[in-house]
Structure formats: C-alpha cells, structure tokens
Amino acid sequence: MRLVDVGGRLVELHIRRSKRVHGHRLYIRQGLPPELVVRPRASDTYIDDAIAMHLSWLERQLASVAEPCLGLERLRLTEQQGRREAQARISLIAQSEAAALGVSYTRLTLRDQRSRWGSCSSKGALSFNWRLVLAPHDVLDYVVVHEVCHLAEHHHGPDFWRLVERRRFAYRDSKNWLDAHGWEMLAYRPPLEAAA
Ligand SMILES: [Zn+2]
Structure with a gap:
C-alpha cells in the first residue's frame, strides 16, 4: 500500500x-x-x-468514481440472516409471478455471485444473489420478475421487455437503481456469524 x-x-x-x-x-x-x-x-x-x-x-x-451512499457499512446483517430473508421474499414473489404468467420453475437457489443478480437456466432453474435483500423492495421485486419472465421468453428481445413492462411498468427505475448502486451491495462485507 x-x-x-x-x-x-x-x-x-x-x-x-x-x-x-x-x-x-x-x-x-x-x-x-x-x-x-x-x-x-x-x-x-x-x-x-x-x-x-x-x-x-x-x-x-x-x-x-461514485462515492458509496447507501450506508451499508453500518449494517450488521450476517450472510445467514440475509439469505434467510432473501429466500423468503424472493420465493414469495417468484411463486405468485410464475402463477400469474402460467409458467413454472424447477428450483430456486440463492448464491453469492460477484457480478450477477439473477439467472434463469434453460431447464427452468432460477438463481438469485442473496445480496438483493440489501436493495429497496421494488429492486428485488424487479430482478425476480425479470427472471420469471425468462421462463416465458428465454432472451432479451423486444417481446421479453414488453412482458417485463406489462408486469412492472416502472421497471426501468429499478433497473437504473441497480446500475447506479449495485456495486455497493456487491462490496458489502457481512459480519461473521455471532457465536451461539
Ligand atoms: Zn435477463
């Protein structure tokens, strides 16, 4: 240094x-x-x-280079707590969204990806970054809806974005928020689990 x-x-x-x-x-x-x-x-x-x-x-x-502004460094959320919370909120949205679109997924997993927020495999497996729990609710909601829409449209073409807009008309705001602040969520270092 x-x-x-x-x-x-x-x-x-x-x-x-x-x-x-x-x-x-x-x-x-x-x-x-x-x-x-x-x-x-x-x-x-x-x-x-x-x-x-x-x-x-x-x-x-x-x-x-932008300065951090979310104040995440003051949070004491452990990864275990974050994953539990993310799992509950994300599955709820994924279930209701899949039902609304008439699609289904094979499984839903949480990960700690360095650069992705979510993904949808060709076999219909969804995965999400647990750090989404650090974002405002509409942002987490948008990422889940985005991936569930991929179960119907497996690409990023105009049909896909029309579907996303039909489900969440203000999705661009959430997407912009993620572009501006996503790096702060990726930089969050959770404290180690408290000893039992
Ligand atoms: Zn996508």
Whole structure:
C-alpha cells in the first residue's frame, strides 16, 4: 500500500506483484482502492515512475468514481440472516409471478455471485444473489420478475421487455437503481456469524 497525493487528495494505492503483467497495469474498481500491478521484481523507482506517469489519469478516474451512499457499512446483517430473508421474499414473489404468467420453475437457489443478480437456466432453474435483500423492495421485486419472465421468453428481445413492462411498468427505475448502486451491495462485507 502506498499513499499517493492525487490532486491534493491522499489516496491509498494498492501494489500487487504478478508475473502475468507486462510492464505494469493500473486498475480502478468501485468500492476498492486503486491497484497497481507490477512485475514481481519491479524496483521502488520503477513503481514511483509508473505512479507519476498515470497521476493525471488517476485523478480524472477517481473524480468520476461514485462515492458509496447507501450506508451499508453500518449494517450488521450476517450472510445467514440475509439469505434467510432473501429466500423468503424472493420465493414469495417468484411463486405468485410464475402463477400469474402460467409458467413454472424447477428450483430456486440463492448464491453469492460477484457480478450477477439473477439467472434463469434453460431447464427452468432460477438463481438469485442473496445480496438483493440489501436493495429497496421494488429492486428485488424487479430482478425476480425479470427472471420469471425468462421462463416465458428465454432472451432479451423486444417481446421479453414488453412482458417485463406489462408486469412492472416502472421497471426501468429499478433497473437504473441497480446500475447506479449495485456495486455497493456487491462490496458489502457481512459480519461473521455471532457465536451461539
Ligand atoms: Zn435477463
């Protein structure tokens, strides 16, 4: 870790060494410190030069990265509690939505995917990210309805989106919320289970 002055703001830069990088690479991911990847034996001078070379780029990138605003870091929800809650709410919506559309699914599972909110297999198995429980209800509801609609339309064509809109006319708001804040839910680190 290095503290770097980026346009007057002290930023922690994580240094990682890897054989798989040529020269160096700089990564910026939301919710994580920026990371500089260098060759295993890169010298301190090399690292300083690499940082200096990218300083203005780093400053522009950091200015455009959103700050967390949901306050999830104050939550004390464990993964076990979250999964239980998510399972109850998601199955309820999936059941009533499937009944309304006249479709059925083979099973419903919860996962801890790094980048997906839900999926629907060609065999009709639904899976959802338990972290949806951290979202406002309409967002969780939209993701479940989206996947249940895939049981009728297995694609993202116009027919699919018409069906989603018929079931949830304001779905775009939920979708936009997810695009803007989904990363905060993925970055949530639940506390370890309390000892019994
Ligand atoms: Zn989809």
